[in-house]
Amino acid sequence: MKRFKIFVLFSVIIASFAFWACENEIVPELFPSSEFDFTYSSTSLHYVVGEEIHFLDLSVSGSSWEWNFGDGTTSSEQSPVHKYEEPGTYNVTLTVDGTHKVEKKLMISDIVPVVNYTASDEIIVYNQTQISFEVLLENPENKPVEYSWNFPVGTIGEGVDAEGNSSSESPSVVFGSIGSQIVSLTVTIGGKQLTPVNVNVRVNYNQPAKTLYYAVKEGNIMSKKIIDEIDPELNNPFNSGYRSGKHPLTLQYSGDWLYVFDAGTHFGYVNAPDYLTAGDGEIFVISHDGQRKETILENFGGDTFLDFYYGYIDENTQMIYWADRREGLFRTSTSTRNKKFSLSEFDYFVRNNWLGYYGQGISWGNVNGSFTKYNGQWWWAKNTTGSGIFRFTDGDILGRPKEDGDPVPAGGAIHQSFGIRSFVIDDANQRLYFADSRYKMVISSNLDGSGIKVVDNSPFDGEGGTSEPLFITGMAIDGEYVYWAYRGPQPPEGTDPEEYYQANPLHRSGIKRAKLGEDTPVVEYFIEGVEAYGIAIDKMAK
Known part of the structure; x- marks a missing residue:
């Protein structure tokens, strides 16, 4: 107390x-x-x-x-x-x-409409599947509501006009085009217009078709069906919803997965000692239906020269191969997931000085380009400090530094006067298509290097400067066309862009293509107005 x-x-x-x-x-x-x-x-x-x-x-x-x-x-x-x-x-x-x-x-919070939709088919097909939209809306004061829908070109439905507009509360429609259909809804409550809501509906073609995938610069992984039988305006791209990465120089489709090899932020030379911790490259995969993204390897905070510059999937051995900036190639199983890259766990498969080419075309500082395996033989592109395509077999890999007397691989090197960033092989016509960053051309030749023909000599965007220009990093073949991802220059300052592109029709960024097997192929656009790095084709029609 x-x-x-x-x-x-x-x-x-x-x-x-x-x-x-x-x-x-x-x-x-x-x-x-x-x-x-x-x-x-x-x-x-x-x-x-x-x-x-x-x-x-x-x-x-x-x-x-x-x-x-x-x-x-x-x-x-x-x-x-x-x-x-x-x-x-x-x-x-x-x-x-x-x-x-x-x-x-x-x-x-402000009132935000929630849009749901149901489909009459398990897989949404253009010109066939009926899709019904429903809006969930909080309206606590029961104020009058107005709906303003906008559907893509070709959409039909009761109350949908020729421009794709509808004021229905719950419209039911059929899409007349394929790809990612962006449906926009604007709701007005009591005279106040709410923030518009967009819905992405994936609409498929009504029969199997090959698909081209492309990694948009500072954007997402996209895809587009390769269909020449319908109006191009009705063949829209699909948006995977997954970011492309910083510099996804290689895409390859294998099995049911799209493999993405991202070289990270720095694809060129970085001063010492900054390069030791500047790495942020990654290898990841996206499932064919776009439902899953999985990481295979990442190099965040590591040596940027060991990022994942180019890649290749050997479907026979189920192995993933990739190139670092300038030293060599690595490999791991396609079943690898969620691994941190380290030299102690992932050692080189081949290095510059493990081949008989070392000192005879390949040197210590050769910057890597794309590579592949064709008829049991490796084709490895280099583009600075010695260049060309160097061919060798597994048996030519010394597994140690080259010594005097070691033979040059019998496969030989071709196109050593070109700085080759990327290439593809047309097996049916026995032609090689490659992008040269030295002369800024897309070129074709016979597989032995003879019969050189210029396909496209449009100027490029200049990324990487004169020392390590990226130029064209993604090329692919579907059996009928060769495709390449072209990033064109910006129109000169003070020039009207449309006038510039009318005068220079092949300078617009996009995915270009040319028919295989033609002596003087005509270059055309498969996709216009997009900047992309790696591209790949799923040749198994889905």
């Missing part, structure tokens, strides 16, 4: 002193005690504008309450109900008996 009386007396003295010092002004203080508290609730899962928010005083005592809702309004009720008119984060304050103050943050 004595201790209790001393505490009360001390509290009274302090309170009296504060009263005297402030000249009768009582300053509320943030009171951490659980004796004073409040909570709030609503009927929805989250708090939206126009909704009744119920505030409940949980204080164990008190005779007066002052609420400040943070939006300029107040209340003196013990447990008031309040509506917010604008979205935002508000500081809500309750002051009990003028002295005990409790403050909490409350986030009020």
